[in-house]
Amino acid sequence: MKLELRGITKRFGTFTANDSVDFVVRSGEVHTLLGENGAGKSTLMNVLFGLYDPTEGEILVDDRPVRFAGPGEAMRAGIGMVHQHFMLVPVFTVAENIALGDEHTRAAGVLDLEATRRKIRAISDEYGFAVDPDAVVEDLPVGVQQRVEIIKALVRDAKVLILDEPTAVLTPQETDELLAIIDRLRQDGTAIVFISHKLREVKAISDHITVLRRGKVVGTAEPSASAAELAALMVGRQVSLNRAKAAPTLGEETFKVQDLTVVSPTGQVLVDHVSFAIRQGEILGVAGVQGNGQTELTEAIMGLHKATGSVTLDGRELVGRSTREIIRAGVGYVPEDRSTDGLVGSFTVAENMVLNRFDREPAGSALQLRPRAVRELAEARVQEFDVRTQGVDSPVSSLSGGNQQKVVMARELVDELRLFIASQPTRGVDVGSIEFLHERIVRERDNGTPVMIVSTELDEILELSDRIAVMYHGRIVGIVDGDASRETLGLMMAGQTPESPATEIATTEEGPRA
Incomplete structure (x- = not known):
């Protein structure tokens, strides 16, 4: 699957959040959208996912123009998104959360949660998620809740997975586990848009890197680029990333x-x-x-x-x-x-x-x-x-x-x-x-x-x-x-x-x- 954003502009009144942005991601690759907070990354993905209408530009799936009236249409087109702030109901079980909005019923309109449980177990086993379908979401660690969000997208057959600042609330171990999961998804042909401002993670997981600054694409880079080069693209000048500080002089x-x-x-x-x-x-x-x-x-x-x-x-x-x-x-x-x-x-x-x-x-x-x-x-x-x-x-x-x-x-x-x-x-x-x-x-x-x-x-x-x-x-x-x-x-x-x-x-x- 090939997903392309061509000349996307999004304005809110006189403020331009995205300015003629071009972006392409293909099956089996991780394309990172890199930029500081406020650079326009999340706005761009919300346009792609049908949450915002673009002011200008177009979205193409396999070279055919599409327009999504909402997230439901984006998901039916094979696009899934894991938001920075999880979209889960805390008091529901994993299975109930994943079934929500895509309910399957048996005879007499009874909700068929068992079918959802089977899908969760199959995906969990395939990718090593270790997620219990009957666990209550509010009882799960943050890292496991994020896996539930990914499973929710995969259950709906997402061919493109958007991950918006996915490591913001994770421990280092959970981050490493997530990067391993992303690598496995990439190997299985999923196209992944990885949104971040953390250079270490970007370099570790990306196939391609597009840098946004103040709503515009200011450059592209390969993962082999140094952290200093990426930082310079993000802010427009050379930046010292590691400050050498003297040993403290301790008092009382x-x-x-x-x-x-x-x-x-x-x-x-x-x-x-x-x-x-x-x-x-x-x-x-x-x-x-x-x-x-x-x-x-x-x-x-x-x-x-x-x-x-x-x-x-x-x-x-x-x-x-x-x-x-x-x-x-x-x-x-x-x-x-x-x-x-x-x-x-x-x-x-x-x-x-x-x-x-x-x-x-x-x-x-x-x-x-x-x-x-x-x-x-x-x-x-x-x-x-x-x-x-x-x-x-x-x-x-x-x-x-x-x-x-x-x-x-x-x-x-x-x-x-x-x-x-x-x-x-x-x-x-x-x-x-x-x-x-x-x-x-x-x-x-x-x-x-x-x-x-x-x-x-x-x-x-x-x-x-x-x-x-x-x-x-x-x-x-x-x-x-x-x-x-x-x-x-x-x-x-x-x-x-x-x-x-x-x-x-x-x-x-x-x-x-x-």
């Missing part, structure tokens, strides 16, 4: 967390007796698959969740204090979701730059804001952090996602800090900006500040961290040195306690303490 343990516990209103334990400490001049990376308590941990430290236990900074207890008081204690905080928690979209760039200090010198006082001082402060920060904006009076919502992240980082990293916490510090940021922000985080460490970085990007954790704590089901399963192997970290992310001598675990009746 000025930041300590002891037995911190967060319980949801429904009684679910989200953070379970977590303990650790960070020294001055040290970066502690917190790794783990999304949803294992990292978000609640950082928000509890910042006073955004009610918590029990102890959090001290410079000997001062923070639990029970307001977020404002914690910030005043010298904490810089980059939240996980910049749009919801880090910025006010309708405010100007300048106003967003002083959200954490609008009532303090030089920005203002308890009685008034000093616009001229705010503007001068913002202009200096915009220059230092290379924020691409038409001016500090522009609404922050007019900036790209990466530049919005720079605004948040610029605001939080300017003051003299006693602690810096960044959750997903480079989410949605292009490779070139990642390079700059990583350098700035390491500089903060070298200034003697304790730094805590939370990231689901394992490469980022490995690049920045002096020590790495791994969270699983709300607990820290261990803390290892920053040069730990990907394999070790992957096992820890799946809940296994490491046996490395660098691990610091003391088990109590209340749970593990690091």
